[in-house]
Amino acid sequence: MKNFKLKTLILSTLSTLLITSIPVTAETLPSLFYHSNSQPMVYVEPSVNSLSIVGYSDSIRFDRTSDDLSSFFRPNLDKLPNNIYHWANSKGAIAYIGTVQSGFGAGKPGTFLDGSDWSYNDFYFGGTIDTQMNIRSFSDIPDGYHTLKFVVVNPDFKATTSVITSSINLRVCRLSKHISNTILPVNSKLIIKLPKPIDPNTDLYNYVDVYFKDSGNKTVILPTLGADNQTLTITPITSKFIQNTNYELFISPGFRFADSTESFDGTIFDFTTSDKEELATTNFDISSELDKANILINSGNAKISDYNLFGINGITEINLADVNEYVQGKDNSTIANLQSNVTAIRLPMNHVNMGSKVISYYTALGATAVTSENVKPISSAIKNAVQLKGSNLTKTEIFKVINDTLIQINNSTIRINNGQGTLADYTLLDITKVTDFNLSDINEYVKGKDNTTNSKLQSNVTTVVTALNSINSGSSTVKYYTTLGITSVNASNIKSISKAVKNAAKLKGSNLSKSEILQVINSTR
Structure with missing residues (x-):
């Protein structure tokens, strides 16, 4: 206990040291997601996988709510689990935890998650010879309750087996974000069906909030639970939302289901109101909207707005048909799976359209005819086609460019092997050192040679070009003449x-x- 008190006493000193030892800017800390019952939710786009910095070690709790490193150090007022959130399209949560070790020679502590070693990255390390401060990032922490322990050798070194152990309790929850396709009348009721019936005695106000999205302030609502103990209905306390306003509904994790299990899933739903009021109250069924979009996605008939409803971005009118074709029949049972499937087609299409020469991007599109031998002319042709079109190509357009280029490559290869190659033929195959001047001699030399790969063709071209250059430079090496088939030298x-x-x-x-070299030889003999 003596060591624990010492850590509390050095709190103010540590905070000052952190502020003065590191110039803190917005760039020095990652963009993060943070939410608590006492503070409005601040969000980032779902593509960002970094979440909360929150935690405590013994009597010191760390809670990142600003770009001020001193906020890692504040008194631990409770022993409740620290909520760590991650987006549904990420593998797990990322937590940033701070620790303080005091006593002569104190060093970095060992780290264990639920009794097993857990890898980490150092985000910050500093202090003095007897006080060490660490801020570490822990990645891919799965959903559920966890205990993260920090173990250090006793600073008094009385026994090598004597350790000080501190711990932090975590509750990792997953969040999915949805964006309404519909502008809602001000007298709308929001309806959402939970995965399973919940305890009918649940205080819904602990789990359901609606925020003014622009300000982050809460609006007063009236949440009610249906007779099935599974359907939530949310209305403003005044029975009407404000006109032309952006709102955000937040269904928190933590519901206790009737089967005694706990929810580790949260839902964010963004919607906007119109300036109109319907004659009768409009029921807007969020679950139904999601179900409709899900059916369209799985059948390969989705619109961009259907993907946006699940927080899936980056889909355009150009790639929509290709994305639909790819995700149809795939496992889209979770937002993470859907995001992964969309990325699997969208990412290679973007890179191919930018002229990438990475074979795996073409393979991902099913273009197995693209190899290391032909990827350069194909990628160049695609890049030119994109510039000509003024926008990205669709998968069908990409395949047409590939097929057209393969035909050109085949025709050029035939002409070269027959000794009739043009400068454009060699350029298409990315063969260098060929000019208008030496083209005829190169064609004569490579005809009948092994030109089955670009590297072999380039080697043959280099051989004859080297011989021509060396002879013209006055070389007295016989083999250069022999290379050209001149045996009289x-x-x-x-x-x-x-x-x-x-x-x-x-x-x-x-x-x-x-031919000119032969003329000189004949006149010299």
Whole structure:
């Protein structure tokens, strides 16, 4: 207990040290999601997987609610589990936990989640020789209740087995965010069906809130539970919402179901009111809207708004048909699965449209004909087609460009192997060192050679180009002449011939072709 009190006494010193030792800006801390019963919910888009920084060690609790590192250090007023949220499209929660170790030689503590080692990344480490402060990030913590323990050797070093253990209790919950496709009349009732019946004695005000989305303030509501103990109906206490206003409904995790299990799922539903009031109260069934969208998604007939209803973004009129085709028949039973399926098609399409040369992106689209041999001309052709169109290509358009390019590659390969290649043919295959000047000699040399791969063709081209360049530079190496099929040059005459070729090239002002080299040889003999 002596050590625990010491940690409490150094609280103010630690806070000051943290503030002065690190210049804190918005960039030094990640964008996070935080919610408590006493503070309005602040949210980020579902694509962000970082969530709460919250926790405590012994008598010190850490709670990140601002871009001020000193907020990691505040008195622990209760021993309740710390709520950590994560979006439904992420694997698990990310928690940032702070600890303080005091005593001479105190170091970083070991970390155990529910009794097992748990990996972490250091977010901050500092302090003095007898006081160490750590802020660590723990990733992929699954839903449910957990105990995270920190173990350090006793600073008094009285016994190597003597340890100080502190712990933090966590409750990890998953959140799904939905956005209404419909502008609601001000006299609407919101209806949502829970996964299972709940305890009829549940105080709904502990779990159901509606916020003004623009300000974050709560509005007063009247939540009621249906006779089935499963259907929630939410209305404003005044029976009407405010006109032309953005709202956010938040169904918190923690419901106790009738079967004694607990909910670790929360629901966020964004909606906007119109300036109209219907003659009769309108029942807006959130669950029904989600069910309709789910049916359309699974049947491959969804609209962009259907995906948006589940918080799935990045779908456009261009890629909608391809996304629908891909997710149809897949396991879309959770938002995480649906997001993963959408990403699996949307991501490679985006990269392919940007001219990526990564084969796996083409394979993901089913374009198995794209290989390392042809990906460069294909990616270049797709990039050009995108520029010409002025927007991304659809999967069908991508496949047309691929097929057209493969036909061009095949035709170019045939001409090259027949010794009739054009400069454009070699350029298409990304073969370098071919010019208008040496094209005829290259065609003659590569005809009948093994050109089955680009690297073999490039090697053949390099061989003949090197021979031509060396001979024109006056080389007295016989093998260069042999490479060109010139057998009349040997050790006894190469000196005079090489000198004559070099002079002729100098006089011409450029390299001689093979035929011109033969003319010089014949005139020299």
